[in-house]
Amino acid sequence: MTDTFNGAPHTAPIQSATFSNPVNAEIRRAAATGIYDIRGGGAKRKLPHFDDLLFLGASMSRYPLEGYREKCETSVSLGTRFAKNPIELDIPVTIAGMSFGALSGPAKEALGRGATLAGTSTTTGDGGMTNEERGHSKKLVYQYLPSRYGMNPDDLRRADAIEIVVGQGAKPGGGGMLLGQKISDRVAEMRNLPKGIDQRSACRHPDWTGPDDLEIKILELREITGWKVPIYIKVGGARPYFDTTLAVKAGADVVVLDGMQGGTAATQDVFIENVGQPILACIREAVRALQDLGMHREVQLVVSGGIRTGADVAKAMAMGADAVAIGTAALIALGDNDPKWEAEYNALGTTAGAYDDWHEGRDPAGITTQDPELMKRFDPIEGGRRLNNYLKVMTLEAQTIARACGKNHLHNLEPEDLCALTLEAAAMAKIPLAGTDWYPGKPGTSY
Amino acid sequence: MQTLDLADIELREMNATLHAQAETTNQTAWEIVNPKGAHAIACGIDAPIEVTVKGSTGYYCAGMNKQATINIKGSAGPGVAENMMSGKVIIDGDASQYAGATGHGGLLVIKGNASSRCGISMKGIDIVVHGNIGHMSAFMAQSGNLVVCGDAGDALGDSLYEARLFVRGSVKSLGADCVEKEMRPEHLELLAELLEQAEADAKPEEFKRYGSARELYTFKIDNAY
Ligand SMILES: Cc1cc2nc3c(=O)[nH]c(=O)nc-3n(C[C@H](O)[C@H](O)[C@H](O)COP(=O)(O)O)c2cc1C
Numbered sequence: 148m149t150d151t152f153n154g155a156p157h158t159a160p161i162q163s164a165t166f167s168n169p170v171n172a173e174i175r176r177a178a179a180t181g182i183y184d185i186r187g188g189g190a191k192r193k194l195p196h197f198d199d200l201l202f203l204g205a206s207m208s209r210y211p212l213e214g215y216r217e218k219c220e221t222s223v224s225l226g227t228r229f230a231k232n233p234i235e236l237d238i239p240v241t242i243a244g245m246s247f248g249a250l251s252g253p254a255k256e257a258l259g260r261g262a263t264l265a266g267t268s269t270t271t272g273d274g275g276m277t278n279e280e281r282g283h284s285k286k287l288v289y290q291y292l293p294s295r296y297g298m299n300p301d302d303l304r305r306a307d308a309i310e311i312v313v314g315q316g317a318k319p320g321g322g323g324m325l326l327g328q329k330i331s332d333r334v335a336e337m338r339n340l341p342k343g344i345d346q347r348s349a350c351r352h353p354d355w356t357g358p359d360d361l362e363i364k365i366l367e368l369r370e371i372t373g374w375k376v377p378i379y380i381k382v383g384g385a386r387p388y389f390d391t392t393l394a395v396k397a398g399a400d401v402v403v404l405d406g407m408q409g410g411t412a413a414t415q416d417v418f419i420e421n422v423g424q425p426i427l428a429c430i431r432e433a434v435r436a437l438q439d440l441g442m443h444r445e446v447q448l449v450v451s452g453g454i455r456t457g458a459d460v461a462k463a464m465a466m467g468a469d470a471v472a473i474g475t476a477a478l479i480a481l482g483d484n485d486p487k488w489e490a491e492y493n494a495l496g497t498t499a500g501a502y503d504d505w506h507e508g509r510d511p512a513g514i515t516t517q518d519p520e521l522m523k524r525f526d527p528i529e530g531g532r533r534l535n536n537y538l539k540v541m542t543l544e545a546q547t548i549a550r551a552c553g554k555n556h557l558h559n560l561e562p563e564d565l566c567a568l569t570l571e572a573a574a575m576a577k578i579p580l581a582g583t584d585w586y587p588g589k590p591g592t593s594y
Numbered sequence: 595m596q597t598l599d600l601a602d603i604e605l606r607e608m609n610a611t612l613h614a615q616a617e618t619t620n621q622t623a624w625e626i627v628n629p630k631g632a633h634a635i636a637c638g639i640d641a642p643i644e645v646t647v648k649g650s651t652g653y654y655c656a657g658m659n660k661q662a663t664i665n666i667k668g669s670a671g672p673g674v675a676e677n678m679m680s681g682k683v684i685i686d687g688d689a690s691q692y693a694g695a696t697g698h699g700g701l702l703v704i705k706g707n708a709s710s711r712c713g714i715s716m717k718g719i720d721i722v723v724h725g726n727i728g729h730m731s732a733f734m735a736q737s738g739n740l741v742v743c744g745d746a747g748d749a750l751g752d753s754l755y756e757a758r759l760f761v762r763g764s765v766k767s768l769g770a771d772c773v774e775k776e777m778r779p780e781h782l783e784l785l786a787e788l789l790e791q792a793e794a795d796a797k798p799e800e801f802k803r804y805g806s807a808r809e810l811y812t813f814k815i816d817n818a819y
Binding site (some may be wrong): 229251294295298299300301303327338339340341344345347349353354355360363364366371372373374 | 605634673679715717736
């Protein structure tokens with residue numbers, strides 16, 4: 148681009164930051180079709196995130212632990228408050244609930260295999276519990292969702308924990324949608340619905356409304372399962388202080404908090420990008436709620452939403468989480484969005500890394516599909532191996548950081564180990580801005 | 595007849611005793627006295643036993659029932675027989691909200707009236723109400739049959755899937771996608787059977803049938819990328 152046009156000085160064409168090409172393309176798509184965009188995945192916009200925090204490391208006043216030799220524990224117990232049998236995990240990275248229906252049976256099996264090899268738990272999802280998943284998961288968390296698809300007391304009793312889903316970070320206040328293309332005979336049967344129709348998952352539970360009702364619902368679930376297994380409550384990142392407080396009041400053993408970057412199988416893009424808070428803004432508020440109740444570490448906090456690396460794990464834990472959960476990253480480890488399928492992604496009008504039409508069931512990687520031919524491309528044993536490797540790497544990374552901070556257990560990481568790179572992150576995470584001892588809203592400061 | 599007195603024992607002990615009854619138990623008749631509106635009474639049973647609750651119950655009585663016959667000699671609080679799988683639950687009095695919610699099977703009989711959201715999200719259960727039902731009943735009901743000998747409140751069968759609804763009296767309003775449908779011989783037959791099982795004094799010919807117009811079945815997504 149030159150500064151002249153037809154020989155005369157000329158103002159360069161400037162694309163609008165507000166009306167950018169992707170925005171305009173979406174306006175044209177909406178104008179042409181009259182329907183909003185539905186997609187999978189989490190928020191794609193740039194958000195304040197763990198990348199905006201750094202660890203300080205050891206120095207004169209703290210001494211580090213030897214990188215590979217000195218012990219740095221990673222185990223965690225979830226559900227120590229009321230359950231007879233809390234979940235004991237070797238690593239604090241769990242696999243988040245992802246529905247059978249959204250994912251294929253072999254993909255669910257791979258998640259179970261990988262999690263079990265790594266010594267962690269996996270979670271069912273909307274649509275019920277499959278035998279593949281139960282069989283290959285040493286620790287399986289069974290989700291209790293508004294839709295109650297496939298819900299039954301036998302599966303409830305063969306679960307190692309129950310997770311009552313109130314909300315998801317990608318869509319706090321929203322339900323789900325599984326399009327007809329993905330309703331195979333098996334999926335239809337598990338959900339008691341005709342094959343091939345679009346299935347909505349309700350956004351509210353059918354038989355309780357507020358936290359007072361939920362307390363009684365939890366009593367019922369504990370009575371049915373003999374008070375043996377932990378009961379988690381999963382909430383989207385909306386009002387973390389109050390949601391955590393109410394979850395504890397309702398009797399949760401574990402609070403699962405999912406920020407807006409959290410993936411979903413399918414929801415309106417407008418919902419994913421515009422509702423909920425980033426996980427960075429949620430963690431300290433949830434921890435504050437637990438501390439105010441004297442319940443921090445008593446009721447465990449599991450956080451999720453955009454967790455990718457051991458550094459993210461360590462940062463979440465330094466802010467007070469007991470463990471984290473991963474969804475999208477686990478799918479990528481299994482092979483979702485792998486550039487090796489680039490030609491096929493192109494044929495679907497997209498590119499590796501951007502493919503998010505999981506609800507359409509045409510996933511070239513054979514993971515988010517119910518198409519028997521596509522499913523064949525995915526090997527659950529290999530998938531499980533890859534997931535285990537990835538979980539191991541995340542754990543090693545988190546340990547590396549913890550040792551550098553002089554911690555012999557990941558749980559000993561603390562907010563004092565962190566600084567923030569941006570004012571936004573400092574304010575949201577209540578972590579001092581790098582080079583200062585201050586963050587916006589810090590008690591005792593006037594701004 | 596074994597008696598469990600909630601004035602003497604805790605809920606936990608009562609439910610644990612009932613859960614310990616196996617398929618082959620010869621202790622098939624149980625009586626629960628002094629329920630006094632306690633929650634989660636006789637939930638999660640999985641044995642062909644008969645339980646009589648002498649009084650009214652709180653939330654989720656008979657929740658997730660399998661095989662058992664549970665008779666409440668009083669009224670039932672919210673979510674009675676929620677997610678029932680099989681067996682039979684009979685309420686002599688009235689039932690509060692969400693009766694039979696998400697039930698997968700079995701028969702729920704309410705001899706009095708049922709409040710709002712009766713049969714919400716039902717997935718195969720049969721529900722017979724001798725009296726009236728409240729608003730938003732059979733919301734997103736997937737399968738099974740809801741029979742109402744009295745009247746139905748507002749928004750009956752909103753976002754209905756394949757459940758069949760039979761109402762003898764008036765329907766205040768129908769919910770989205772719920773329409774009146776032709777009563778065919780097979781429906782009259784089914785209704786006769788359900789009314790008999792529920793000991794309801796009504797004739798199948800007096801009922802109207804409602805079902806899904808199936809207009810909401812496909813989200814119009816074809817143009818979206
Ligand atoms: C394909 C897919 C399916 C999901 N299905 C469910 C579900 O059935 N129930 C649920 O509570 N969350 C579901 N989630 C959300 C995850 O449990 C989790 O909250 C989220 O993926 C965490 O964020 P991350 O993807 O950034 O790791 C799903 C996520 C994905 C990616």
